[in-house]
Amino acid sequence: MKKLLIYAPDAIGRLMAEKLPAEFGALAAAGCFKVPLQSVYPPKTPVCFASMFSGLAPVGHGIRKYEKPVLSCRTIFDALPARGVRTAIAAVKDSSIDLIFRGRRVDYFSGQDDGEVTLLALGLIEEGQHDCLLVYHQRYDDILHASAPWNAAALEAVKEHLLAFGELTRAFDTKWSGLPRAALFAPDHGAHTGPDGRGAHGDNIPDDMDVAHFWKFSPAAAQGS
Ligand SMILES: [Zn+2]
Structure with a gap:
């Protein structure tokens, strides 16, 4: 059975690589390759993650604004368990990812904050009961909304x-x-500085819409075995 780790941090756009060139450069040095992508509109968290994990545009999955209903469309969290792929989601409690993919044959784990989610995820990896694990973190998004997207705390x-x-x-x-x-670094959208000086996202502009995902394939996976 192939194994997949998906790490989904909130609101890290492609522009961030220009703000932290050394840190993002280290991803390439660690064997990750970059896939530039466009977010979906509006670039809001539940809209984007619903598209990323269903393959559907917002009009197809039905989340078109900041709202967090359980999705009724087919997602990878339906398709993977149906093929025997044991799947788990570890996310911050009541976040979009914690809520919109409920009701599937997936094991759900909620933490109070990113640190707790990391511990849950490391525990799950160590136990080895799952073939696919999605991990969601949100601290950067929390900070950009409370202050600004490029200040020291945000970076x-x-x-x-x-x-x-x-x-x-x-x-x-x-x-x-x-x-x-394979391990995947997969943020949902970017962010920009709003008129009040705080961070925001939801506009059809490059700062919000341009993202980059980073894939790291094991040599065995790259050979298709
Ligand atoms: Zn946000």
């Missing part, structure tokens, strides 16, 4: 997200060494 939060991705990936690679696998 520090992004560095924490990158460190968390590194820690989770190392644990995942150690656990499943020898098996075909």
Whole structure:
């Protein structure tokens, strides 16, 4: 069975790589390759994650604004368990990812904050009961809305997200060494500075819409075995 780790940090757009070139450069050095993508409109968290995990445009999955209903459309959280892929979601409690994919044959774990979610995810990786694990963090998004998207605290939060991705990936690679696998860094949208000086997102502008995902395939996975 192939293994997949998806790390989904909130609101880290492609522009962030220009703000933290050394940190994002380290992803390439660690074997990740970058896939530039466009977010969906409006670039709001539940709209974007619903599209990312259903493959549907907002008009198809039905979430077209900031709201968090349980999705009724088919998602990877329907398709993967149906194929015997044991799947878990670890997310901050009451976040979009914690709520909109409920009701599937998926194991759900909620933490009070990013740190708790990381511990839950590391525990799940160590137990090894799941083939696919989605992990969601939100500290950077919290900070940008409370203050600004590019200040020191915000950039520090992004560095924490990158460190968390590194820690989770190392644990995942150690656990499943020898098996075909992939780790994915997959944010939902970017952010910009709003008229009041605080961070915001939801506009059809590059700062909000341009994102980049980073894939790290194990050698076995890259050979298609
Ligand atoms: Zn936000």
